[in-house]
Each structure stands twice: as structure tokens, then as C-alpha cells.
Amino acid sequence: MRKFFSMRFPSPVSVQWLADFLGAGLVGDKNGQATGINEIHKVEQGDLVFVDHPKYYDTCLRSAASYIIINKAVEVPPGKAILIVDQPFEAYLRIVHHFRPFEPAAKMISDSAVIGRGSYLYPNVFIGHHVTIGSNCLIHPNVTILDHCVIGDNVIIQAGTVIGPDAFYYNTKKDRAVWYKKMASCGRVVIEDDVEIGAGCTIDRGVTGDTIIGKGSRLDNMIHIGHDTVIGENCLFAAQVGIAGAVRIGNGVILWGQVGVSKTLTIGDNAVVLAQSGVPSSLEGGKIYFGYPAEDASVKKRELVWIKRIPELWKKVMAGRPEEGRPKAH
Numbered sequence: 001m002r003k004f005f006s007m008r009f010p011s012p013v014s015v016q017w018l019a020d021f022l023g024a025g026l027v028g029d030k031n032g033q034a035t036g037i038n039e040i041h042k043v044e045q046g047d048l049v050f051v052d053h054p055k056y057y058d059t060c061l062r063s064a065a066s067y068i069i070i071n072k073a074v075e076v077p078p079g080k081a082i083l084i085v086d087q088p089f090e091a092y093l094r095i096v097h098h099f100r101p102f103e104p105a106a107k108m109i110s111d112s113a114v115i116g117r118g119s120y121l122y123p124n125v126f127i128g129h130h131v132t133i134g135s136n137c138l139i140h141p142n143v144t145i146l147d148h149c150v151i152g153d154n155v156i157i158q159a160g161t162v163i164g165p166d167a168f169y170y171n172t173k174k175d176r177a178v179w180y181k182k183m184a185s186c187g188r189v190v191i192e193d194d195v196e197i198g199a200g201c202t203i204d205r206g207v208t209g210d211t212i213i214g215k216g217s218r219l220d221n222m223i224h225i226g227h228d229t230v231i232g233e234n235c236l237f238a239a240q241v242g243i244a245g246a247v248r249i250g251n252g253v254i255l256w257g258q259v260g261v262s263k264t265l266t267i268g269d270n271a272v273v274l275a276q277s278g279v280p281s282s283l284e285g286g287k288i289y290f291g292y293p294a295e296d297a298s299v300k301k302r303e304l305v306w307i308k309r310i311p312e313l314w315k316k317v318m319a320g321r322p323e324e325g326r327p328k329a330h
Helices: 015-022 054-061 087-098 297-309 310-319
Strands: 008-016 025-028 033-037 045-049 067-070 081-084 170-172 180-182 189-192 210-213 287-292
Touching: 008 015, 008 087, 015 025, 015 033, 015 067, 015 081, 015 087, 015 297, 025 170, 054 067, 067 087, 287 297, 297 310
Parallel strands: 033 045, 045 067, 067 081, 189 210
Antiparallel strands: 008 033, 025 081, 170 180
């Protein structure tokens, strides 16, 4: 099982420094050291997380996170600390921008990028700051690989693909002038060894963690992978597949053309989803699925056969009823 990393600080940061930096009230363990910032559904010990809605207070306080930015004084669980501020979301943004500041690009390939032996980049490839590309990779024209992304060995990326744009992820409050405020994306995209990605694809970086494409996987053209999605090894996705954020896809999964996958669900190992299906909820592995909502393909196909027979069956029903008992046309 993969470990899902948060955005790590360069070195552990004292919770007292964080409180001073944010102008926050500090309650609980004042001697702790935060190791990174993360989202509530992926936190681990040492992480800092924010919460600004009472609905999620208990979930956040009971999570593995050690340090919580919150907008209300609450009882602090043992071993944790809370940082009390008026606007936890703004505090989160301030921390992200401090530890992952904007770095303007001065050239097409950043001096801080590390490119392995035997890798070839076609003209007009853009490589951002702190990118790592492994050995024997082939990066085709007009590919963009943005800051902090990691590409393994023997990876092929076809023309026009973008790796690492910001997550489509917003803090929503309808009591302010701008309802949707952008969550700063400080995560990465990690593409493991022996992956091939087609032309015109977009793979969003994680909000605070990693979007991962597993070893040996193959992506066709014009595919979108949402933030924090983790795709297993040796998966095969056909053209125009769209996957929303924070999805977990197992090993050996096949998604045929134009399959749409909703957010925060799981697809088990070796599942196959047939073309133009929609996946609104988790699927077990080892089965073939079809339709919307995607269900066992053999059942779904039988349903379609019966649906096509409805007019014929209706005629038979009507033929067996007396004339006076039949519905009248309007």
C-alpha cells in the first residue's frame, strides 16, 4: 500500500513559531514540531491541518493530525495543539506561500531541474523549478512539466501534455463576495517508471499531497487526472477518460474511452469499465462494468435488451385487454 505524503517543510517547524507567524492563540502541546501540511482525509502524525466549519471539527480533532488551525476554542485532545485564528483558510494560504513561494521562470528548462542520463527533450518543452526526470525518458514537443514534479525512468510523454497544473479545488463560502477561493496547490505529480502518457493530457498536482501514476501504466490522448488521485501499476486508460480528485485506482485497471469517474472513490484491482460509462461510487475489483451508474456489465446489457422490448411487450398487453379498458389516446 502506498504512503501518501503531505507537503513537507524543509525541516520540522516548532508549533510556537507557527503560532507567532500566524498571530494565533496556541493551546495544547506547545513544544511540538510540525513536519508538513496536509488535507484532512490524508493527515498523519506530525501534520498541520486547518478546519473552518463546525461540521468537521470532531473529524479533524480526532484525526492523525498533530496540529490544527481552527477558528474556535475547543477541548484539545492529548498530544495535540490547536492554533486559533479568525480565518483558518487564510492562515493555511499564508503557510503554503511561505514554504512554497512563487518562483518566476527565466528560461524553458530551469537550472534547478535534474534530468537523468539518456533522456531526450524535444524543442519547446518547458521544465519548471525543482523537477526531477529520470533516465531514458522521451519528452515530446510542447510538453509542460511544472514545479516540483517527479518523472521516473523510461517514461514517454507525448506532445502537448501538461503535468502539474493547480488542483481544481476551492474553499467555498457563500457569505462573501467571492464564493470560491482558490486552495493553493503545494502538492506534486509523481509519474513512476515505465509509464507512457499520450498527447494533450492534463494531470493536476495534489493540493498538499501527490497525484501518482503507477509503474507501467498507459494513458491514451486527451485524458484528465484530477488532484491527489492515485493510479496503480499497469493500468490502461483510453482516450477522453476523466477522473476527478482524490480517487484511488488499483493495479491493472482498464478504463475504456470517455469513462467518467467521480471524486473520492475507489476502483479495485483489475476492474474493467467499458466505454462511455459513468462511475459515481466505488467499484470492486476483478469485474467488468458498464453504463451509468456503472454496474456489472452482463446485468446492464440484459437490462438494455429488456428496455428495447418495452414497446413490443406493451403492444401484447394492450392486445389482451378489452377495447373499453384500453387507455384512450389524447
